[in-house]
Amino acid sequence: MDNSGIVLLAVALASFFWGGFVTPVAIGLANRFRILDAPGGRKVHSEITPRGAGLGLWLGYLVLCLYYVTPASEAVAADVSGAYIPYVATGATLVFFGGYMDDMKSLPALFRLLIHLLAAALAIFTLELPLLTYFVAVVWIAGVTSAYNFIDGINGLCLSIFIASSMALFLMGIFGAPVSFSSMTFGVSLAAMALGTMCWNFPKAHTFLGDGGSTLLGFIYSAHAVEGMSGTLGRVRFHELILLLVLFGGVPVLDTAFAFFRRIIKGKSPFLPDRAHLHHRLMDMKIPVFWALILIVTIHALLLYVGALYC
Numbered sequence: 001m002d003n004s005g006i007v008l009l010a011v012a013l014a015s016f017f018w019g020g021f022v023t024p025v026a027i028g029l030a031n032r033f034r035i036l037d038a039p040g041g042r043k044v045h046s047e048i049t050p051r052g053a054g055l056g057l058w059l060g061y062l063v064l065c066l067y068y069v070t071p072a073s074e075a076v077a078a079d080v081s082g083a084y085i086p087y088v089a090t091g092a093t094l095v096f097f098g099g100y101m102d103d104m105k106s107l108p109a110l111f112r113l114l115i116h117l118l119a120a121a122l123a124i125f126t127l128e129l130p131l132l133t134y135f136v137a138v139v140w141i142a143g144v145t146s147a148y149n150f151i152d153g154i155n156g157l158c159l160s161i162f163i164a165s166s167m168a169l170f171l172m173g174i175f176g177a178p179v180s181f182s183s184m185t186f187g188v189s190l191a192a193m194a195l196g197t198m199c200w201n202f203p204k205a206h207t208f209l210g211d212g213g214s215t216l217l218g219f220i221y222s223a224h225a226v227e228g229m230s231g232t233l234g235r236v237r238f239h240e241l242i243l244l245l246v247l248f249g250g251v252p253v254l255d256t257a258f259a260f261f262r263r264i265i266k267g268k269s270p271f272l273p274d275r276a277h278l279h280h281r282l283m284d285m286k287i288p289v290f291w292a293l294i295l296i297v298t299i300h301a302l303l304l305y306v307g308a309l310y311c
Contacts, residue, residue, distance in 0.1 A: 008185060011185075011189050012189055012191075015060065015064065015192040015193040016192040016193065016196040017196060019056065019194060019195065019196025020197070022056035022059065025055075026052040027050050027053070027206060027207045029052055030051055030210075035052055035103050035210065036051065049207065050207050051103050051208045051210030051211075051212075052207055053208065053209045053213050054099065054100065054209050054210050054211075054213020054216050055212070057194070057216055057217065058096040061092060061220060064189055064190070064193075065086070065088070065089040068185065068186070084127065087124075090119075091118075091120065091223065092119070092123075092216060092219055092220050094122075095115065095116060095119045095145060096212050098111075098116075098212075099112075099211035102211040103211050109271035110271075112146075112215075116142035116215070117138060117142045119145075120137075120139075120141035123219075124137055124141070124226050124227065127227060127230045128230070129230060129234050133234055136242070137226045137233065140226070140245045141226060144218045144253060145215050145218040147218060147253050148162070148214050148215060148219075148221075148252050149214040150255065151214075151277065152208075152209055154292060154293065155201055155202045155203060155289060155293075156198055156202030157297075159195075159198045159209070160198070160202075161250070161251065161252060162190075162191070163191045163194050164300055164304065165221045165248075165304065166188070166190045166194070167188065168301075168304040168305075168308065169184060169187035169225060170185075170187040170191070172308050178232050178311060179229060180228045180230070180231075182224075182227065183225065184228070190221075190224075203289070218252065222249075229244075240310075244307055244310060248304065250299075251278065251300040251303065254303075255277055259274070259276065279296060
């Protein structure tokens with residue numbers, strides 16, 4: 001293993017321990033300020049649970065951003081200018097605080113969507129993308145941001161989907177797919193941090209991500225995915241662009257698209273919550289949470305694999 005590999009491994013390990021050790025602090029703050037998730041309705045949990053895990057992930061992500069734009073990171077990512085990272089970090093902060101505010105007091109769905117669109121437009125502002133591709137990518141990032149929130153319905157699911165997605169960016173680069181080295185390094189570091197956080201969310205949930213955490217994960221994955229594959233996305237035809245984004249959006253995007261279609265057909269608002277998402281249907285079939293998680297993540301991984309082959 002060369003020096004860059006050793007440094008990357010060290011950063012990944014540090015990220016894992018950050019997720020494991022900072023999450024209890026976030027749990028304490030959530031309890032202190034009564035940011036709690038009560039059972040009932042469409043929810044599948046049976047105990048009042050703090051919703052603060054996203055705070056540790058947001059702080060950890062900012063630390064990673066600071067690391068990757070400093071000279072110390074040159075051994076890991078010598079080809080990264082770091083120009084886009086402040087924009088993604090700013091967008092991630094907007095998304096996180098919008099979701100964290102929603103955890104404390106419900107915000108209008110349209111207002112949250114506008115935050116996601118603004119953050120997405122800012123995050124990829126510096127990328128050299130054709131105008132149509134840029135607008136499609138902005139909508140996709142905002143959609144994935146919301147979709148990760150919608151999929152966050154059983155213990156460990158959103159984190160597992162995020163880990164699989166982030167590792168896909170890393171592995172694609174390892175096996176020669178056209179993915180930037182920046183997204184590879186962020187992918188493995190963020191996956192490790194999410195894995196550390198997952199120790200507090202699965203199999204028993206001592207905390208939930210909350211809207212702040214789930215939307216943050218959707219945003220940083222999708223923003224780094226667009227950056228990582230910007231060369232490919234900028235040159236493919238329109239129908240190929242849509243196909244790639246659907247595949248790399250995976251289960252959260254497809255599940256959300258079906259949910260919106262289902263609600264519109266019934267004459268309801270597409271943003272109205274219900275209990276008909278994929279994980280709800282599996283629960284209604286009496287499939288244990290563990291196996292439902294394995295099934296959904298496997299489907300998601302297969303979609304990512306097909307997307308990687310298409311690249």
